[in-house]
Amino acid sequence: MAVREAAREALDAIIVGAGIAGLYQLHRLRELGLRATVIEAAGGIGGTWYWNSYPGARCDIPSMSYSYSFSPELEQEWEWTEKYPAQPEVLRYLEHVAERFDLLRDITLGSRVTAARFDETAARWTVTTDPGGDLTARFLILATGCLSVPKLPETPGLDRYRGRVHLTARWGTGKAGFDGLRVGVIGTGSSGVQVIPVIAEQAAELTVFQRTPSFCIPAGNRPLDAAEVAAMKAGYRQWREAQRTSGFGIPSDPPARSALEVSAAERDAAYQAGWERGDLTSLIGSFTDVLVSREANETAAEFVRAKIRAAVGDPGLANALSPRTYPIGTKRPCLDSGYYATFNKSHVRLVDLRATPLQEFTPAGVRTTQREHELDAIVLATGFDALTGAIAAIDIRGRDGAVLADAWRDGPRNYLGLAVAGFPNLFTVTGPLSPSVLSNMMVSIEQHVEWIAGCIAAMAAAGHRTIEATGRAQDNWVRHVAMVGAVTLFPSADSWYTGANVPGKPRVFLPYLGGVGEYRRACDRVAARGYQGFALA
Numbered sequence: 260m261a262v263r264e265a266a267r268e269a270l271d272a273i274i275v276g277a278g279i280a281g282l283y284q285l286h287r288l289r290e291l292g293l294r295a296t297v298i299e300a301a302g303g304i305g306g307t308w309y310w311n312s313y314p315g316a317r318c319d320i321p322s323m324s325y326s327y328s329f330s331p332e333l334e335q336e337w338e339w340t341e342k343y344p345a346q347p348e349v350l351r352y353l354e355h356v357a358e359r360f361d362l363l364r365d366i367t368l369g370s371r372v373t374a375a376r377f378d379e380t381a382a383r384w385t386v387t388t389d390p391g392g393d394l395t396a397r398f399l400i401l402a403t404g405c406l407s408v409p410k411l412p413e414t415p416g417l418d419r420y421r422g423r424v425h426l427t428a429r430w431g432t433g434k435a436g437f438d439g440l441r442v443g444v445i446g447t448g449s450s451g452v453q454v455i456p457v458i459a460e461q462a463a464e465l466t467v468f469q470r471t472p473s474f475c476i477p478a479g480n481r482p483l484d485a486a487e488v489a490a491m492k493a494g495y496r497q498w499r500e501a502q503r504t505s506g507f508g509i510p511s512d513p514p515a516r517s518a519l520e521v522s523a524a525e526r527d528a529a530y531q532a533g534w535e536r537g538d539l540t541s542l543i544g545s546f547t548d549v550l551v552s553r554e555a556n557e558t559a560a561e562f563v564r565a566k567i568r569a570a571v572g573d574p575g576l577a578n579a580l581s582p583r584t585y586p587i588g589t590k591r592p593c594l595d596s597g598y599y600a601t602f603n604k605s606h607v608r609l610v611d612l613r614a615t616p617l618q619e620f621t622p623a624g625v626r627t628t629q630r631e632h633e634l635d636a637i638v639l640a641t642g643f644d645a646l647t648g649a650i651a652a653i654d655i656r657g658r659d660g661a662v663l664a665d666a667w668r669d670g671p672r673n674y675l676g677l678a679v680a681g682f683p684n685l686f687t688v689t690g691p692l693s694p695s696v697l698s699n700m701m702v703s704i705e706q707h708v709e710w711i712a713g714c715i716a717a718m719a720a721a722g723h724r725t726i727e728a729t730g731r732a733q734d735n736w737v738r739h740v741a742m743v744g745a746v747t748l749f750p751s752a753d754s755w756y757t758g759a760n761v762p763g764k765p766r767v768f769l770p771y772l773g774g775v776g777e778y779r780r781a782c783d784r785v786a787a788r789g790y791q792g793f794a795l796a
């Protein structure tokens with residue numbers, strides 16, 4: 260599809276990506292009277308919620324908190340139906356938002372941004388789209404998503420496999436059935452944990468290929484009842500404020516005690532309460548030190564392992580499903596709906612890839628070091644080149660032709676996770692080194708979008724043409740993010756938070772752990788001080 264012709268006229272901003280971030284950024288810039296256009300590679304809006312349409316896909320943040328807060332009217336009129344919304348419901352919501360705020364007329368679908376070059380004389384970005392050619396704008400805003408570039412298994416031979424291959428991260432809009440098939444699922448992160456129980460209901464045989472088990476907590480998903488929706492809507496403003504000032508974008512009471520200073524019975528009671536709440540943070544947030552002390556962490560990990568033993572009949576299988584190679588919480592925990600119980604079914608088999616690694620795909624299936632598994636369909640739930648993948652995939656050239664991917668060769672470097680030295684008038688929404696994936700993404704996206712819009716408005720008011728992070732501010736920020744991360748157990752785990760899931764990716768702890776509220780205050784302080792740490796010209 261060609262880029263909309265209107266988009267070519269004197270643009271103020273080009274936004275890459277029509278997910279949650281891109282949609283709101285467009286709306287916000289329009290409110291400032293700016294001309295902005297969104298370029299989106301997919302055939303529809305929604306970003307993550309467009310692509311990850313596999314059976315069982317569901318948001319792990321409660322629906323009424325995982326929604327835009329910028330419009331009280333939208334907030335009141337939209338009716339969420341479940342505690343945790345399924346993918347189709349989130350996508351419907353985003354489509355409603357796009358329609359309600361008349362966003363579609365400035366969005367080009369089916370066109371990929373392949374390159375962007377900053378012209379220092381004109382102080383404008385030239386952006387190459389495919390299809391669509393070049394267009395230019397003063398600002399380039401990357402709303403490219405944290406989990407948008409899928410990572411395929413390194414195992415050779417996938418092209419020789421003759422059965423059906425599905426990628427959870429690129430499921431598409433067609434309905435794929437698995438009735439009567441022999442299905443293999445590779446990957447047991449959040450996507451695998453969600454898709455496995457659903458495929459198990461259809462497949463004749465399901466083989467799960469697990470390299471690293473996840474810690475899973477039952478989601479306790481349920482329909483929302485009218486009274487709780489009404490109560491939430493009545494207090495929405497206060498709730499949103501609490502989200503913004505919280506640690507992870509989800510209000511909670513901070514723990515007061517160490518897991519090591521209470522009795523085993525008290526500890527288990529606290530973990531049990533977290534378990535029953537059925538969310539991502541309650542269990543690991545039960546005590547002050549679960550994410551900073553190995554000894555404290557082990558008490559929470561063992562609590563969940565005991566739950567796995569209780570849920571899975573075969574002790575050997577329960578043991579194989581029990582994580583032991585990383586502290587709980589340092590790889591993304593999963594919320595599940597019947598995951599462990601699925602392994603009690605006689606037609607479901609677990610292959611522990613630590614014991615028998617994958618060797619190759621064959622025309623009939625996959626071969627491990629033990630034997631060949633014949634499969635009619637393979638589902639790859641193997642994750643993403645997270646946080647930096649989508650940015651590095653664009654050939655971005657800043658001042659003096661500097662290439663962003665080169666500048667980030669040893670890991671991402673930026674200021675506040677928002678801007679990169681040497682790349683004027685370029686912003687990243689929930690970029691690496693910001694709270695991003697370790698927060699409620701809605702809260703972090705809104706904060707960045709509003710900060711960026713505020714910055715552009717302030718520049719216009721002061722007559723500035725360019726803004727650019729200084730090298731010094733950037734160095735300090737990179738150091739600060741690493742220092743805060745290093746206080747915790749997070750960097751010790753081989754996870755996509757550290758880039759360890761992608762061979763050759765530099766190992767850097769990518770999200771900022773200073774807390775959503777603190778981080779917002781830091782960004783606001785920078786703005787209030789006339790964009791301290793930025794050079795304005």
Ligand code: NA7
Pocket residue numbers: 406411412413414427445446447448449450451468469470471591612617640641642643755760
């Ligand atoms: P994840 O969490 O990165 O999970 C990917 C899974 O795939 C994980 O179990 C990996 O094992 C496994 N994997 C990756 N490559 C291979 C190969 N080559 N062989 C075998 N197994 C492999 O991605 P998800 O899509 O599940 O979830 C991403 C986020 O989306 C999630 O955290 C939520 O924020 C939403 P590994 O752990 O690397 O040993």
